[in-house]
Amino acid sequence: MTANLVQNGFDKSALTSNRRNAMKKLVAAITALSLGASAAFAGGPVVVVEEPPPEVVQQQSSSSVGFLPILIGVVLLCAVACGGGSDDPEPQPAG
Template sequence: MKEIISPMLALALTASAAFAGGPVVVEEEPVVEAAAPRSGWIVPVVVGLVVLCAIACGNDDDATTGTTGTTTPG
């Protein structure tokens, strides 16, 4: 009886280990590309306008030379 059970048990253990996990199926995922933005020019134009405004407006504090308006006694 032991002579029959040992080979059958070894075959059962080997066969189950060989098919463990099942078949491996590899699927390629589709490539998803983003659509080109239609308003891609808006941000550079707005940034350019802000820079031009900052240059044109400039600094209006040319009259101040560091004096605080104190009078000297005398």
């Protein structure tokens, strides 16, 4: 077959140089595509994560818990200090 190609004016070295040129073009095209694709995805995906809103917790005042025992103590102290007398009139000395 190579003898027929040489007789028809085809040179074997010309065929190998055409193959080399074709391979060089193919390698150059693949390299350009791979570099272009890597630059397109260089940043990566942007993932946005929303944080939940902060919870507002109202604290109970510390005085509301201790108010009732203090009030009861004041009422009892007033009852002891103000009361204790009898409603009976004092007996008058005879005479």
